[in-house]
Amino acid sequence: MKARILVLRWLTVLAFLLVLEVLPRAGLVRPSTLEPVSVILVRLGEILFSGTIPSPYFARAGTPTLASHLSATLGSILVSYAGAVLIGTPAGVLLWRFPVLARILNPYLVVYYALPIFALYPLFILLFGIGFLPIVLLGFLFAVVVVIVNTALGLRRVDEEIYPKVGRSLGLRPVQMYLSIYLPGAAPFVFSGWKLAFVYSTISVIASEFLISVRGLGHVIDRSYRNFETANMYAAIILVIGGVMLANSVLTWIERRLYTRVE
Amino acid sequence: MSRNLSWKIRSGQIAVVCAFMVIWQFLASRTGPMFLPGPASALRTLLDGLQRGWMVSHLWTTLLEVLWGYAWAVGVGLFVGFSIGASPLLFGAFEGPLLNLYAVPKVTLFPLFLAAFKLGIPSKIAFGAFHGLFPVAIYTWTAMRTMNPVHLKVARSLRLGRLETFRSVVFPAVLPGIVVGLRLGFNLTLLGVVLGEMFASRAGMGFLLMSFGAAFDASRILAVILVLFMLALAANALLLAFERRVKGIPELHLRVS
Numbered sequence: 001m002k003a004r005i006l007v008l009r010w011l012t013v014l015a016f017l018l019v020l021e022v023l024p025r026a027g028l029v030r031p032s033t034l035e036p037v038s039v040i041l042v043r044l045g046e047i048l049f050s051g052t053i054p055s056p057y058f059a060r061a062g063t064p065t066l067a068s069h070l071s072a073t074l075g076s077i078l079v080s081y082a083g084a085v086l087i088g089t090p091a092g093v094l095l096w097r098f099p100v101l102a103r104i105l106n107p108y109l110v111v112y113y114a115l116p117i118f119a120l121y122p123l124f125i126l127l128f129g130i131g132f133l134p135i136v137l138l139g140f141l142f143a144v145v146v147v148i149v150n151t152a153l154g155l156r157r158v159d160e161e162i163y164p165k166v167g168r169s170l171g172l173r174p175v176q177m178y179l180s181i182y183l184p185g186a187a188p189f190v191f192s193g194w195k196l197a198f199v200y201s202t203i204s205v206i207a208s209e210f211l212i213s214v215r216g217l218g219h220v221i222d223r224s225y226r227n228f229e230t231a232n233m234y235a236a237i238i239l240v241i242g243g244v245m246l247a248n249s250v251l252t253w254i255e256r257r258l259y260t261r262v263e
Numbered sequence: 264m265s266r267n268l269s270w271k272i273r274s275g276q277i278a279v280v281c282a283f284m285v286i287w288q289f290l291a292s293r294t295g296p297m298f299l300p301g302p303a304s305a306l307r308t309l310l311d312g313l314q315r316g317w318m319v320s321h322l323w324t325t326l327l328e329v330l331w332g333y334a335w336a337v338g339v340g341l342f343v344g345f346s347i348g349a350s351p352l353l354f355g356a357f358e359g360p361l362l363n364l365y366a367v368p369k370v371t372l373f374p375l376f377l378a379a380f381k382l383g384i385p386s387k388i389a390f391g392a393f394h395g396l397f398p399v400a401i402y403t404w405t406a407m408r409t410m411n412p413v414h415l416k417v418a419r420s421l422r423l424g425r426l427e428t429f430r431s432v433v434f435p436a437v438l439p440g441i442v443v444g445l446r447l448g449f450n451l452t453l454l455g456v457v458l459g460e461m462f463a464s465r466a467g468m469g470f471l472l473m474s475f476g477a478a479f480d481a482s483r484i485l486a487v488i489l490v491l492f493m494l495a496l497a498a499n500a501l502l503l504a505f506e507r508r509v510k511g512i513p514e515l516h517l518r519v520s
Contacts, residue, residue, distance in 0.1 A: 005355035012356070033378040100268070104275035114450045114499040116457045119469075119488045122476030126484065127298050199366045206368035211461055212476075218371065222462075225374045233374060241367045248366045 035231045044235035053220065057227050063215055072215035073205060076132060080139025081201040085194055088144040092151025092193070102152060112145045121208055135208040135216075142204040143197035150193025154186035161185065188258035195251040202244055300482040309486040317483075322490065324466040325456060328384055332391025333452045340396035340448060341441070344403025348437075354404065365397045370458055377463060387459040387467065394455030395448040402444025406437035439510045446502040453495055 021037045023029045035043075047053055051066050058064045095102045117138065124134035158164065158181065167181045209218025217240050224233035284302050291301035300308070312318030347353045347361075373390055380386040414436055418428045460469025468487050475483040 001351070001355070004352060008352065008356040009360065013360075029378075034375075100271060100275070103272045104279065107276065108279060110503070111496060111499050113447075114453075114495045115492050116450075116454045116495060118454065118458055118461065119472055119491050121461075122472045123299075123481065123484050123488065125476060126479060126481050127294065203368040203370070207370040207458060210368075210370050210373075211458075211473075218368075221371050221374070225377075237371045237374075240371050244367045245363050248363055252362075 032228050032230055035234060040231055040234040040238065043231040044238055047232075047235055047239075053232055055224065055227070055229050055232055057223055057229070058220075061214075069215055069217050069220050072132075072213075072219075073209065073217045076135045076139060076205040076209075076216065077198075077202050080136045080205060081143060081198055083136070083140045084143035084147050084197045084201060087140075088147025088193070088197065089151050089190065091144075092148040092190075093155065095148060095152040096155040109145060109149055117142055118204075118207060118211070121211060125212055130212060130214060135205055135213065138208050139201040139204040143201040146196045146200060147193040150196070151186070151190050154189025154193075155182055157189060158182055158185035188255065191255055191258050195248075195255055198251060199244075199248060202247075206240060296482070297479075298481055300485055304482055305485040305489055308482045309489050312483070312486050312490075318468075318471065318487065318490065321467050321471050324384065325460065325468040325491075326494075328387040328391060328456045328460075328467065329453055331384075331388045332456055333395055333449055335388065335392035336395030336448050336452050337399055337445065339392065340399025340444070341403055343396065344400040344441075344444075345407065347400070348404035348407025354408065358404070361397070362401070365401065369394060369455070370462075373459060373462055376459070382463065383465070387456050387464065390459040391452040391456035395450075395452030398447035398451060399441070399444045402440050402447070403437065406440025406444075407433070409440070410436045439506075442502070442506045442509045446499065446506060449498055449502060450495065453491075453498075457491065 017037050020034065024031055024034050024036045043054075047066055052064045053066060053069075055064070063069065095105065120141075121134065121138055124137055128134045128137070163181050163185055164177070167177050172180070205216070206218040209216035210222050211218075213219045213222075217236055220236040221233055221240070224230070224236060288301045291299045291304075296304060309318075347357060372393075373386075376386045376390045376393070380389050410433070414432050415428070418432045423432070456467070457469040457472075460467035461473050462469075464470045468491055471487050472484060475487065
């Protein structure tokens with residue numbers, strides 16, 4: 001079974017790549033639409049190796065290096081993510097400590113992710129100008145609520161277990177209750193929130209850069225698309241998707257370990 | 264719950280909305296109407312947009328794209344979800360990759376949709392569907408895999424046929440899980456459609472956002488945002504009511520992931 005699963009998974013991936021290689025080579029798709037996978041991978045290699053994007057547009061714009069875009073994207077993700085974790089976690093604790101507050105905010109939290117929040121981006125640009133601030137603000141708004149909710153849920157789940165009773169009957173002080181009961185008990189759920197927050201802030205930052213910006217990997221994809229630099233565009237797409245998948249796999253691996261430790 | 268507490272929560276919920284309005288008005292008065300118009304002004308612009316019609320045709324375009332996108336998202340999502348949920352082989356092979364794909368910024372793939380479909384409405388429908396099908400599929404296969412195996416045993420000992428087993432055992436058992444996926448799927452479809460319109464289009468609410476952005480027309484941007492948010496809230500009210508009916512519980516639990 002295990003072997004068949006792996007064979008099926010990798011055969012599918014391989015078949016997909018093969019189709020992407022053959023379609024443009026056979027002339028079924030124009031090269032302005034899709035370059036063969038091999039060409040894209042070579043281009044990605046060149047960009048990574050030389051550290052510059054081979055494009056007259058980015059040379060003129062004064063941002064020819066990959067580092068200038070990578071640092072913009074990573075910086076925005078990091079700041080919005082840190083904000084979401086540092087503000088969202090204590091807010092989640094508050095929500096758990098004050099159940100009435102939780103019940104008041106519950107309907108708003110449930111529908112929060114229904115709102116197409118990227119609609120705010122043009123308004124933020126109007127208010128703060130094109131650049132770092134609107135991107136970070138949007139990333140923060142997109143990521144913070146999942147941290148709040150998961151923190152509150154995780155702590156509430158610990159309350160439903162027997163451990164807090166054990167702690168109280170052992171006469172633990174409040175600090176000890178937090179450190180040795182609630183922190184380890186809620187850790188996997190809180191971590192799930194942190195992981196999702198990372199995913200959400202990444203999605204938001206890349207999407208904002210993609211829509212309106214002057215730097216960042218999303219910007220590279222957008223500009224390459226508009227300038228018909230297809231190989232550059234796909235190289236940047238693969239870089240973004242590969243990077244996010246890698247980060248996500250690592251976070252999921254940590255998450256699984258946390259859950260198995262609790263159970 | 265005591266009457267007193269319920270009253271407290273209701274008034275608290277109203278207070279949240281009031282506080283939001285007050286903060287909005289305060290910020291608006293600080294920045295000036297050029298940048299951030301207040302709630303009243305935004306509402307006036309919204310009504311103007313509906314009366315004089317500069318918003319109406321774009322709203323229809325977006326609604327059309329969202330509805331078609333959602334129909335595709337539900338259809339494809341349910342098909343993928345049931346296929347993966349029913350087969351351990353497919354589950355093993357594709358669960359991880361699909362979950363990983365769900366987490367990538369799908370917006371980067373929009374140029375592919377523009378290339379594969381036409382620039383106008385079809386690419387937005389496809390992109391919206393691509394966003395929305397993930398939660399539908401994921402919640403469907405999760406519901407199927409967490410189904411109580413005893414139910415299936417009972418069905419087998421009653422010698423139910425495949426179709427009958429699905430209709431009267433599998434479907435009711437997985438429905439509560441699926442309806443959550445259906446709601447989240449709608450939200451992502453709407454997000455995908457608006458994103459697609461914002462990136463490249465000549466019609467729709469996302470297009471309006473970008474063109475009013477370029478024209479520095481804050482009050483019209485806000486009016487469009489308001490309409491989009493109200494659309495999202497109305498659709499969610501419907502889907503949440505459906506969710507409560509299916510689950511048969513009055514209280515919603517928090518779950519957003």
